[in-house]
Amino acid sequence: xxxxxxxFTCGKVLGDKWDEYKKRVDAGEAPSKILDDLxxxxxxxxxxxxxxxxxxxxVLKFTVYKAENIGEKIGGES
Amino acid sequence: MxxxxxxxxxxxxxxxxxxxxxxxxxxxxxxxxxxxxxxxxPTLAIDEVLFTENSSPIYGEYIAHRLGMVPIKTPDDPEILxxxxxxxxxxNPPNMRVEYQLRAECPPQLGQPLTVSSDMLKPLGVxxxxxxxxxxxxxxxxxxxxxxxxxTARYGLGKQHAKFSPVSPVVYIxxxxxxxxxxxxxxxxxxxxxxPTNCLEYKHGELVFTNPWxxxxxxxxxxxxxxxxxxxxxxESVARLTxxxxxxxxxxxxxxxxxxxxxxxxxxxxxxxxx
Numbered sequence: 001x002x003x004x005x006x007x008f009t010c011g012k013v014l015g016d017k018w019d020e021y022k023k024r025v026d027a028g029e030a031p032s033k034i035l036d037d038l039x040x041x042x043x044x045x046x047x048x049x050x051x052x053x054x055x056x057x058x059v060l061k062f063t064v065y066k067a068e069n070i071g072e073k074i075g076g077e078s
Numbered sequence: 079m080x081x082x083x084x085x086x087x088x089x090x091x092x093x094x095x096x097x098x099x100x101x102x103x104x105x106x107x108x109x110x111x112x113x114x115x116x117x118x119x120p121t122l123a124i125d126e127v128l129f130t131e132n133s134s135p136i137y138g139e140y141i142a143h144r145l146g147m148v149p150i151k152t153p154d155d156p157e158i159l160x161x162x163x164x165x166x167x168x169x170n171p172p173n174m175r176v177e178y179q180l181r182a183e184c185p186p187q188l189g190q191p192l193t194v195s196s197d198m199l200k201p202l203g204v205x206x207x208x209x210x211x212x213x214x215x216x217x218x219x220x221x222x223x224x225x226x227x228x229x230t231a232r233y234g235l236g237k238q239h240a241k242f243s244p245v246s247p248v249v250y251i252x253x254x255x256x257x258x259x260x261x262x263x264x265x266x267x268x269x270x271x272x273x274p275t276n277c278l279e280y281k282h283g284e285l286v287f288t289n290p291w292x293x294x295x296x297x298x299x300x301x302x303x304x305x306x307x308x309x310x311x312x313x314e315s316v317a318r319l320t321x322x323x324x325x326x327x328x329x330x331x332x333x334x335x336x337x338x339x340x341x342x343x344x345x346x347x348x349x350x351x352x353x
Contacts, residue, residue: 001136001140002144002215002217002218003215004147005144005147005148005214005215006147006246007246010246010247011240011243011245011246011247011324012246012247012322012324013149013210013211013214013246013324013325015147015148015196015211015213015214015215016211016212016213016214018215019213042247056191056218057191057218059135059136060134060135060191060218060219060220060223061220062135062220063133063134063135063220063221063222063223
């Protein structure tokens with residue numbers, strides 16, 4: 001759901017590189033060039049970036065309510 | 079220098095990356111060092127997480143796992159680190175712990191999800207044991223969601239969990255050798271163009287390496303050469319060890335710690351033998 005902190009295969013730390021990658025991809029740069037600049041050279045690490053789909057913001061719309069608040073949310077019957 | 083004398087040369091020394099060339103070091107010893115680096119050099123990593131509040135849709139296990147993956151700066155004294163490794167393997171793990179506290183709340187007026195990064199993970203007491211990178215996304219929060227947690231980092235070994243390993247890959251490669259038989263060769267440009275790293279060229283009618291260390295021993299040139307004049311071999315007496323650190327320890331400290339661990343283990347063996 002969130003961008004993985006490490007490469008699944010080799011364990012390289014990638015979590016610190018995501019912000020820059022996303023910013024530059026949104027600006028229209030080619031992903032291959034950005035990954036070369038970031039020093040991500042193995043294909044196991046590169047696939048982490050190009051195959052990642054950001055769906056976290058969709059999941060965050062669901063909130064876990066505390067038991068004492070449930071009544072209020074349904075209609076204040078508690 | 080004689081042919082069998084051991085020599086060590088630092089080829090590349092950047093923060094987080096170290097390449098060392100060993101000549102005349104037996105591969106069993108070199109591989110022993112490599113495997114010790116991978117599995118036995120201890121680092122700090124978050125191992126226990128206590129949630130006091132979590133109203134986000136993300137499971138606590140998911141957040142705890144991500145916290146464990148964050149590399150944490152470890153005090154870099156090879157002598158102390160090697161002793162910690164021996165102690166853990168001997169069943170007496172050190173009692174050192176680093177506590178972290180984190181509370182994050184997404185206010186409704188923010189209007190967008192709040193990203194909690196690793197710079198919010200503050201160590202209590204031991205100031206040096208902070209996350210190596212400040213901009214790693216730990217989790218996200220939607221409106222009014224709260225996460226409050228206490229995390230504990232401890233020393234561990236790569237063989238217990240990969241998060242404790244101080245390196246991502248650590249590899250060695252022998253020196254590639256190109257054997258080219260001039261008498262067999264038929265004019266053909268296939269060998270040069272087929273090379274994925276472009277490390278071959280024709281010089282005075284002979285095929286040579288531009289830089290032998292660029293060769294990845296894939297043998298594509300050997301397969302492309304119909305006449306059988308090209309052969310790729312390797313020289314086992316020269317090898318390069320590349321250490322790619324995660325940031326928790328500097329690569330030189332990792333190498334030194336691994337060698338100290340091996341030495342201490344050999345010493346333990348000789349003490350047990352009692353000679």
